Amino acid sequence: MDRKDFLPVSKADLLERGIEQLDFVFISGDAYVDHPSFGTAIISRVLEAHGFTVGIIAQPNWRDPESISVLGEPRLGFLVSAGNMDSMVNHYSVSKKRRKKDFYSPGGEMGKRPDYAAVVYANLIRRTYKKTPIILGGIEASLRRLAHYDYWSDKLKRSVLIDSGADLLIYGMGERSIVEIAEALQSGISVRDITFVRGTVYKSTIDPVGEDVIRLPAFDKISTSRELYAKSFYRQYQNTDPFTAKTLVEPYPADNLFVVQNPPQMPLSTEEMDDVYALPYARTYHPDYEPLGGIPAIEEVKFSLASCRGCFGACSFCALTFHQGRIIQTRSHESLLEEAKQMTQDPDFKGYIHDVGGPTANFRQPACKKQLQHGVCQNRQCLFPEPCPNMEVDHRDYVALLRKLRALPKVKKVFVRSGIRFDYLITDKDETFFRELVKYHVSGQLKVAPEHVSDGVLRMMGKPQNSVYRRFVKRYRELNEEMHLDQYLVPYLMSSHPGSTLQDAVRLAEYLRDLGYMPEQVQDFYPTPSTISTCMYYTGLDPRTMKPVYVARDPHEKAMQRALIQYRDPKNYELVTEALIKAGRRDLVGTDKKCLLRPRHGDLRFVQKTQTPPAKPGKAKRPGTPNSRKWASGKPQQSRPGAWSAKDKRGK
Template structure:
């Protein structure tokens, strides 16, 4: 990394404050991530936004949650503490979907695991409150944002209250938060008590008196949704329908046992292109704090150091994705000038080798709202832009993205510009103008293009909110044709998901057969992970599709989930027993054997697949027919004993006689 003076970063110690002449900070930001001053990290954006608006901010990164003094190292702030778990929910950061502890943490020095607590927002906030009884605490980031109202918690397997209550914090800034955090800061600076900040968009607060009116929607109380899955599914869907800044109502969730109401104001309005540009033009150092250099640096920076975030938001709205709740469905984009300026700075980095690793966002080829009306009246409440069919009002247009990529390719020192963010192939294949598709294949694929069909069963895809498998097949066919036309040998790497609600063992077998026909076994498979605030997680917990309230099959048993996952990697010898069991349970023994369509060859000595033995003392002569009555190929003698047939294992070498 570049050797930067620590004064280029925000203060992380009393010494840093003294150098800047700061006696008391306005805000102290406590984060579960190491301090990386790069716009891909929420801590950097929020702290730099506050700095640009005249507030002083200090960073306490990964404090020792076992020591109350660790949150006191910068003293008491004038206006409040800001608390975030980091770029990921701390439970997702710590545990795999099988609830096993992960071995490394890319957001910690040297990738070391264990430097933040489980449920970090709650732990940090309670730690602060032990020492600072009345100082305002504002929580935000992905963990607080997606747990802002009552939610199902996969790791404890139960319903949990709003994180606002369990943390003891005063207010949540949810979503991306640039606007709401500045409004909160200015209100606190003007002397308004934090308990009276009930009017700011993009925030959640608690109160003893519930608001009322035509623009207020009262949800069922926590006491009711924690005992009724059907009621929770209905409540969750009402939350989902109120995530658009133009149409959302204020949501009120009662907590009778606490004599409190948790109130969610509508989301902050989308940022304009100018505001997005201003956010990314702030004086980030674009690297980790120099204190981490001796500890091995922060691995997460490698993923984003030479990548450009061109947009945010996603109107794809997949059921298993929390983007609808966090960034929203309205696309917000940066200007070409802003992106080109950042790219030029990138090329001056000594570590830059000529390759821009990515230009995108949640979905790379979304550069503007799906239709013109979205920036005037918001997104449709009861229909999706791409699912189950593309909306006739949607404007499918890659012109701006093509123009941007051409300008980036033309920059001095740039050899190649890759697109590695997710590509919505259904949006792409429905574009009548193939310019982007052709240039994507020709210039922007690094040998492999990653796409996310997720599954091949239309029933499962419907639960996922994804297009039918026929759409993906059209895309694959055209991608192959373009590669052949250009004399390129580039591959598609499909992201696949096992055990999503709606997926039965039979669906998993169909997916395995598809991979067999494709001649491909993925190295990585994503087993469905029930993270807070997604439609899929609601389905997983309730067994109901909240959109229709119809029952959904859910694979909740860990062993069945393991079988579905193993089927996708059926060629891996480690999965032999799981795949065998799955095929038998799915009544697909026809896929076990030596035929060309079989998924599995029985191992030598595995008697589960042997034909039944003849009855003892049977003197009935062999009549040349098999058990179904058909003539056997050889009638002069019975078939060779089972022990001499091919078992799937190579024959053993014989020794010399």
């Protein structure tokens, strides 16, 4: 790609384009990828489409104040984003160990952005430009817009707007908000007076009052009372719908400030979504990164289509309710087909569209008609604990879209790799989508997210009962057998979520034993900002009911729960043994086929438990051999990537 296909990133680019001063300079924690899967690209291209000039400073050296001056002072303001991920999630695993690779940096190199990047970048700008407006955005700012629990420092933190010294914060996706702000600044309105834009948060020395204003507890109060914080958080959670939300005010007495959150922006129409995705993106990373090995994150999205936004699934551990909201917004078939045709012209395209989806692939419409006029329900979910009787389950539009994409010239296969909401799918009385999903859109393995098997844990997660998943598995197996296909289910599972005890973790291990499956990857619950689950982790209370919740906070117990899911891995022997003893399940250590572990030779903890009568004459068979284990599909397990096979070693 030519440099001219990208937004300016250097003074030389400005000179070549005849730009003396940019309207906005965008500081990003990610490398510059001009693709609609990257927030920096979307916001910048939207501003450009409205006549504003934007330059990109990607991953500036936060130790050098000069690094944010390479494009000069912008006429209207600086835009700041930590990137497509919260910088702390980007940097650290749940065990708080430094990650080795950053997929949003050149060559995957780690260390190109600071911890708490939004705060660091904004403070860096303010050291040089005392009065230039600074506007925060992106996922990190969005989920830290009010007081929040910070897992990495293990304390409650103030709104990022205060710590950063920025003037305004945009939460959510931000296309409408940024244009309104830009036009207000263009008209001469001071950034301090831009207090009227939906989807924004601002600071004030005046306490707003009115019928549409909700006053949250002051920061000094929630800092000393976890119960009060849980109540405050749930009040915020109930005010994420653009139709019903009110203005939220969070006082900071020590700073003599009020942080004020305006109601969210209204959902984008299909036409507006189409316009956003039709902008002239280069659809790849900037050519400056080519000698450095490119940007790994592009590989996941280069040949994928984003068909929708929002999610009414509302899992407790997911921040989508706070960021994109629960109302589904979709692109038209024409828009998606046009983008797919562009993909087929790419010299690297091999005939495979890797995904057609969004937060949840099979959500292509609001849960019910009333949502587009009255918003979502404040005190009930669409799918949990049971599907709402008003919910309209309909896959016809998605089926029609996938059929059109499959029919495109040069397209060999269209995969669906975004999350499939299996409880929504199995509720649909019309099996057309389920059948076509199995027949055309699975790449050998379908990934789904039951997360756990214990109904008590699932209730804390906001997920359906395990019986719903079992019903889905049964039908998936039947359809594969009917179509003579050899396709598997790969379940995503989570350990040590609030509500999960060691006994619950053992039940999950027993389920995997019966399934004959050991996942290669396990997600240990990660307390990221602004989720119900994180609130439970910090407070020990379910904010929805204010009832106590068991929380595994001790890193060693978390390690045991995680190890139980991968109990066959020899390196987990000691952790699994300890967990079984603590859970009172010594019966699961032995040579019986129902046991999870065979005790190692000389392990005195199980001497009495493992004495067995002499073997009968005849051919010996090693207990627990893999030939009796089955996958979720009900077929014998094969030795294949990502699957446990007979060749894998077991603990002795």
